[in-house]
Amino acid sequence: MSEYKKGGGMIRGIPHDTVESSLPILATFIVILVAVGGIVEIVPTYYLDDAEPAVEGVRPLTPLELEGYAIYRREGCFLCHSQMIRPFRDEKERYGHFSLAAESQFDHNYQWGSKRTGPDLARLGGKYTDAWHIQHMRAPRSVVPESVMPNYPWLEETPLDTSITKARMEVLAMMNVPYSDEHIANWEADLKAQAGVDDGAGEEGLRKRYESKVWKHDGEVVTWTDSFEPTPINVRAFDGDASDITELDALIAYLQQLGTHVHFEEGVDYYHDKFGQPYRK
Amino acid sequence: MSSVAEKEQYNYDIVKVCVILGIVLGVLGTFIGTWVASQLAVPALSFDIAEITFGRLRPVHTNVVIFGFGGFLLLGGGFYMVQHTTHARLRLEGFAWAAVAFWLIGCLLVVATLPLGLTQGKEYHEAEWWIDIILALGWVCLTITTLATIAARKMSHIYVGLWFYMAMLFMVTYIFVFNGLAIPVDMTFSYSAYAGVHDAMIQWWWGHNAVGFFLTAGFIGIMYYFVPKHANRPIYSYRLSILHFWSLTFLYVWVGAHHLHYTAIPDWTQSLGAGMSIALIFPSWGGMINGMMTMSGAWDKLRTDPVMRFMVVSLAFYGMSTFEGPMMAIKSVNALSHYTDWTVGHVHSGALGWNAMIAIGALYHMITRMWNTEMWSTKLVNAHFWIHLTGAILYITAMWGSGVLQGLMWRAFDEYGNLIYTFADSVAAMHPFYVIRATGGFLVFTGLSIMLFNTIKTISAVKAGTNITLTAEAKA
Secondary structure, three states, rough: OOOOOOOEEEEEEEEHHHHHHOHHHHHHHHHHHHHHHHHHHHHHHOOOOOOOOOOOOOOOOHHHHHHHHHHHHHOHHHHHOOOOOOOHHHHHHHHOOOOOHHHHHHOOOOOOOOEEEOOOOOOOOOOHHHHHHHHHOOOOOEEEEEEOOOOOOOOOOOOOOOOOOOHHHHHHHOOOOOOOOOHHOHHHHHHHHHHOOOOOOOOOHHHHHHHEEEEEEEEEEEEOOOOOOOOOOOOOOOOOOOOOOEEHHHHHHHHHHHOOOOOOOOOOOOOOOOOOOOOOO | OOOHHHHOOOOOHHHHHHHHHHHHHHHHHHHHHHHHHHHHHHHHOOOOOHHHHHHHHHHHHHHHHHHHHHHHHHHHHHHHHHHHHOOOOOOOHHHHHHHHHHHHHHHHHHHHHHHHHOOOOOOOOOOOOHHHHHHHHHHHHOOOHHHHHHHHHHHHHHHHHHHHHHHHHHHHHHHHHHHOOOOEEEEEEEEOOOHHHHHHHHHHHHHHHHHHHHHHHHHHHHHHHHHHHHOOOOOOOOHHHHHHHHHHHHHHOOHHHHHHHHOOOOHHHHHHHHHHHHHEEEEEHHHOOOOOOOOOOOOHHHHHHHHHHHHHHHHHHHEEEEEHHHHHHHHHHHHHHHHHHHHHHHHHHHHHHHHHHHHHHHHHHHHHHHHHOOOOOOHHHHHHHHHHHHHHHHHHHHHHHHHHHHHHHHEEEOOOOOOOOOOHHHHHHHHHHHHHHHHHEEEEEEEEHHHHHHHOOOOOOOOOOOOOOOOOHOOO
């Protein structure tokens, strides 16, 4: 075995011989050294206000949209589609206003992505009709001939599994996503109402709960300004069929709300200003 | 240094298991990689089957090549190196075998569950919470047995390769645990403990340090043993190894933020990440130079020894991709490269060029030493080298081309200030590159298949007693 050269044990006066001859010393040095960078960069995002400036309008997902999120994650959509618009002219032209930190504050986990094999989806909501989405999920190349996206024909044939919807909301509530006991208790009614399978019976309750201007969060009540009108919740048979709730209903409900919560105004600097009540202290 | 009598005491059985598993998972992982790459060229290849759509299968590819192929190289190579550089047989061998068992079960569960749609949705950390626990147990067992063996070393100094290996053990524990923290809803679903900005920061602290410690520190440790051993030359510079070890260990941790340039994370974090990334070129090249210059006086081996070629070319790729990385971390360059195939190309110049080639070199070295035999066919090793190299170059150059083209098409404006291209135009323009990329991937898969075949033939020949044993010089 060829060994490295001996006799260079002093590096600028530091006796490296001592370090590399002692497992405890070497191990301790490494354990401390590799912890520094992460602590300096990540911990401040939790207590610096400007890491996630508050903005009015961002609400938690409805039960149906939450199931849509789960399907989005299950199918690995984020591997080809980002949800993070950068502050460049071409991205503004193509996708809309750059993404704000607060817009994904309730996304456990975040869906910013790292690759655009397909376009960014951060502001997809309302850009296309439900009919377009239905056709696009069945056969993407029938609406975008250049597309390399897989077909997802089973989504409209698979009934939505809602067995853990309530548990999802309870887990998120534990992590400060502002679902109240009322939100959680009414999960099923709200889910059916949004998918349009209850003949409109639950729509009012759904809107009251999710178009609210008052959110209890982190133990304190946050109230949006009077003049702010929350974005209406989309209520309809998203897959075009009001007789049942399918995975496609949930997925389109999720896609159609993306990036629609915040109402961007001309002349407001969303990059540096803080306004409204902060969600986090 | 180590006489034949001393080698008898080493536990080679466990290394042999890891070596074979590594090669098998390498073949599987590159096959799946070729498959998903082909799907981007020919979308019909998903056959409308949910389990094999790109979104579900791509993480299977990344997990199998990184944690399967790379993981078993690190396990096997680590067990081999720690014994040879401490002159001690593995200590607490039960933990070592448990590490192999947990790791294998974890890898198989990943392969079984990701196609079913069970995913945490975190890149390179997709396995659901209960599989995470199995993998973490494996890692803890590996750490225990490695440290116990180092503690039992027969000399005062700890070998430089082991410093890097230890840095990997500790840092991967941090990042795997913290990034994996989640609250389970049930066995099929969990929510990350972090949201939005925080989740992004922690994800890329994990993501880049999986590269920095699993695929760099761990593999550099492997390099520090196998390159000097195979070249039969001493490490070029002891001082350089000290300098680049501590600077690499400190700097890598900071650079994850360069995956989030111009996103909604704070500006200062982006700039810090960019600055540290650029600084990282020095420790990276320190390792590259130390490895390359170890060849001084042994360059002639490149003419006759394809295993040496794998090792030297891997260092060349390491030098190239650690130049490319800092360049892509410059914010204005990243503005073009981010979200494009350039990133994919960069990753693969590291993965196919550096990681795979040093791993393959180390694997061939271990096979011949442990079974005390020449490979069944040196010609096939040579063929493997050229096929792998061609595949890697096709892959990387295709992704450079498509990445830069994508970036330029997305930002192109005409004279009236309108976007020239739709997004779909850029997708169509990628087609030829995706075909070339899939071809490159197929060549890499072919090379590893040849390696598997050659390995099976070699071991069979040893069992049948028809092999050619190593010369005393080669064994030294």
